[in-house]
Amino acid sequence: KQEVTQIPAALSVPEGENLVLNCSFTDSAIYNLQWFRQDPGKGLTSLLLIQSSQREQTSGRLNASLDKSSGRSTLYIAASQPGDSATYLCAVRQEGGATNKLIFGTGTLLAVQP
Amino acid sequence: DVKVTQSSRYLVKRTGEKVFLECVQDMDHENMFWYRQDPGLGLRLIYFSYDVKMKEKGDIPEGYSVSREKKERFSLILESASTNQTSMYLCASSLTLHQPQHFGDGTRLSIL
Numbered sequence: 001k002q003e004v005t006q007i008p009a010a011l012s013v014p015e016g017e018n019l020v021l022n023c024s025f026t027d028s029a030i031y032n033l034q035w036f037r038q039d040p041g042k043g044l045t046s047l048l049l050i051q052s053s054q055r056e057q058t059s060g061r062l063n064a065s066l067d068k069s070s071g072r073s074t075l076y077i078a079a080s081q082p083g084d085s086a087t088y089l090c091a092v093r094q095e096g097g098a099t100n101k102l103i104f105g106t107g108t109l110l111a112v113q114p
Numbered sequence: 115d116v117k118v119t120q121s122s123r124y125l126v127k128r129t130g131e132k133v134f135l136e137c138v139q140d141m142d143h144e145n146m147f148w149y150r151q152d153p154g155l156g157l158r159l160i161y162f163s164y165d166v167k168m169k170e171k172g173d174i175p176e177g178y179s180v181s182r183e184k185k186e187r188f189s190l191i192l193e194s195a196s197t198n199q200t201s202m203y204l205c206a207s208s209l210t211l212h213q214p215q216h217f218g219d220g221t222r223l224s225i226l
Contacts (some may be wrong), residue, residue, distance in 0.1 A: 043118075043204055043217040090156070100170070102215060104158040114226055 004092055013080055014102050016111050021048070021075040021091035021108045028071050034102065035064050036089040044089065048075070050099035072101045080112045117141070118218035120205050126224045133192040135221050137205030146188035147206040147215065148172075148180065157204065163188055164211070195225045 003026045010056055013019050023033070030049045036044040048057045049066040050073070056065040063076040087109045091102040121136035124164040139146065147162040149172075159172030169180050177199060181189040186215040188207075192199055202222050 031212070036217075041220070041222070043120075043219040044206075046214045046216060048216045074194075091157075101159055101162070104157040104212065 002030075002092065002103045004090060004103050004105040006088075006090060006108050008078060008108060009106070010109040010111075012111040012113060015080060015082060017080050017112075018076065018078050019110070021077070021088050023073040023075070023105055024105075025071045025073075025092050027094070029094045029095040030068065031093045033064075033066055033073050034091050034093075035062075035073075036091065038087045038089060038107070040086075043056070047088075048076050068081055077110075082112050082114045085110055085112050118205055118207055118216050120203075120218040120221050122221050123219065124222050124224075126226060127195050128226055129197060131192075131195045133195050133223070133225075134188075135192075135203055135205075135223070137188045137190070137207075137218060138186050139188075139207040139216075141207070141209065141216075142211050143207035143216075144185075145211065145215075146182065147208075148176070148178075148188065148190045149204045149206065150153065150207065151202040151204055151220070153214045160190065163217040197225050200225045205224065220224060 001104045005024050035047045038044050041089045050066045050083045062080040066073045087107040091104040116141045118160045119138045127133050148160045149157045163169045179191045200215040202220050204220045205218045208215045
């Protein structure tokens with residue numbers, strides 16, 4: 001059974017720092033991996049999606065990498081800003097499934113201090 | 115941009131009531147999903163639908179049912195609400211099975 005883990009559960013950094021969020025999964029047979037952002041009391045906003053054949057994806061100050069064989073993904077945020085404060089979730093979609101079922105980690109709560 | 119709209123942001127109901135949560139998407143997506151989110155447990159899939167009138171159980175379907183009479187609308191039904199169904203409910207949609215899921219803002223449901 002696929003398990004997705006995000007460590008640390010919470011992170012606090014000063015504004016301007018570069019930071020890395022981690023996501024690990026136990027079954028490497030994934031179709032893709034998606035990173036989301038969730039603001040308090042809100043839904044999820046899709047940030048980046050990496051297909052299993054890709055190594056990384058970039059969007060602005062965000063860069064997500066995927067090492068499928070070792071079951072790891074990282075989300076790199078450059079020059080962090082207070083507006084980046086949110087919970088970041090990763091989710092994997094299994095290979096071979098007939099559905100688009102995502103399996104989520106429990107998230108990392110990020111606080112960027114001004 | 116994809117727009118997924120959930121009818122209520124906050125809802126308070128009583129034990130035993132029949133509760134309807136509505137979700138509408140405006141991008142002609144084939145697939146729609148209902149999740150619940152609880153502290154320490156993350157998001158868990160309740161039901162999903164890959165076409166009109168089609169539905170499949172997710173990981174935690176007990177106590178819930180769904181309806182998809184039109185492509186753009188996916189309803190979650192709590193047949194007889196119980197206090198353990200107090201949670202944040204999130205609806206999502208995707209164009210195909212391989213495309214990203216897009217989420218609504220969620221409905222925070224309290225069962226008293």
